[in-house]
Amino acid sequence: MVTTKTGRGAEAWPRLRVADWTETRDTLHMWTQIVGKVRLAHAPLLNHWWQVTLYVSPRGLTTSTIPYDAGAFDMEFDFIDHTLRLRTSEGGARSIGLESMPVADFHARVLRALDELDVPTTIQGHPNEVEPAIPFAEDFQHHTYDPHAAYLFWRQLLHANRALGEFRSYFVGKVSPVHLFWGAMDLACTRFSGRGSPRHPGGAPNCGDWVMEEGYSRELSSCGFWPGGGDEGAFYAYAYPEPDGFADSPVTPAEAFYSQENGQFLLPYEAVRTAADPDRTLSGFLHTTYEAAAVRGGWDRTSLEEDPARWSGHR
Structure with missing residues (x-):
């Protein structure tokens, strides 16, 4: 290959x-x-x-x-x-x-x-x-497997996993691993403010509301990659509960936008892939959308964030 x-x-x-x-x-x-x-x-x-x-x-x-x-x-x-x-x-x-x-x-x-x-x-x-x-x-309806496409999807995930992992390192509060939820087949990383959240209304197809109640039982800011939502998939970021003004917050890069239909910011994968510096472009999206959630939501950022290079001089 x-x-x-x-x-x-x-x-x-x-x-x-x-x-x-x-x-x-x-x-x-x-x-x-x-x-x-x-x-x-x-x-x-x-x-x-x-x-x-x-x-x-x-x-x-x-x-x-x-x-x-x-x-x-x-x-x-x-x-x-x-x-x-x-x-x-x-x-x-x-x-x-x-x-x-x-x-x-x-x-x-x-x-x-x-x-x-x-x-x-x-x-x-x-x-x-x-x-x-x-x-x-x-299920005899779903039966196709193109090995080259599966390989390319994994390479997408490999890059997204690296970028999300680096983004995760700036947070010392409660934060999820970078992991793939097979319900929607999206790679995700979620930060938590430390506060509770209102009961989630549920509504996911063929999924009990109690599943979403557990998933969204704490105030959060989540981001990730989904192989849909655009010509080549999309990166996403949302907050639950969504604070006032979140959707109108300035984020980067210019190709990022808030989708009213999806209730989240989206960044087409191809905008990252074709950027002069894909990692830097995606990092800007992850950090600015998180800041939109944390600032608008009044998170205690001083206690939740830290510089991952704080010990680099001792290595």
């Missing part, structure tokens, strides 16, 4: 038009929901459902370690070799090739592999936050 190199030997931010991989994206979305629900079935609840997410890895997306009885296991989408790998602390391993197949077949193969590894698992049998929510065992 020929790639373009830029800066520090890293690949250029890849171009991937949503219209060119929608069928693969939607299939992969269902596959990540199945794997995410396996983690949900075994991991204890963490605030805001942090125990259910996936993480960007050097080869794809991973569950990280999942507890099971006295041991543990993990699952990883490898978008280089195009394989779903399952491993246990007892030395067991299975793999499922990532190729075009119905969601129903993928669902059956995952549960069978877990059974073979002595990790029998029952998951909720339908997806969340999508409409319609076709039961996994009956």
Whole structure:
């Protein structure tokens, strides 16, 4: 695979038009929901459902370690070799090739592999936050897997994960990991003011309102990347509850805008990809949208923010 190199030997931010991989994206979305629900079935609840997410890895997306009885296991989408790998602390391993197949077949193969590894698992049998929510065992509609598109999507996530991780380092208050929520298939990082929030009204399709109540139980400022919302996906930022004046706050870069339909700021991915300095451009969006939430919301920024380079002189 020929790639373009830029800066520090890293690949250029890849171009991937949503219209060119929608069928693969939607299939992969269902596959990540199945794997995410396996983690949900075994991991204890963490605030805001942090125990259910996936993480960007050097080869794809991973569950990280999942507890099971006295041991543990993990699952990883490898978008280089195009394989779903399952491993246990007892030395067991299975793999499922990532190729075009119905969601129903993928669902059956995952549960069978877990059974073979002595990790029998029952998951909720339908997806969340999508409409319609076709039961996994009956989903023959989603079946496309383009390995090159999946690889490019992972490269998008790899860049976004790095940028979000650097942004996260400026905050010393309660802040989430950079993680992928498989409900909407978005990579997210969320900062919290330390105060409670009003009860969330819910309303996500095929998802209990109580799920959103837990997710938004504290005042927050969230940002991330979603493979939709633009020609090549979009970065987003929102606040809950949204403070007065938030939508009218000045943010950078010039391509960023507040979407009344989505209730959040959006920055087209292509505006970042084509910028002279993509990381700096995205950093400006992340910092200015957070400042809009923190300033308008009256956050105690002195106690919540810190310079991540504060000890660099001692290293």
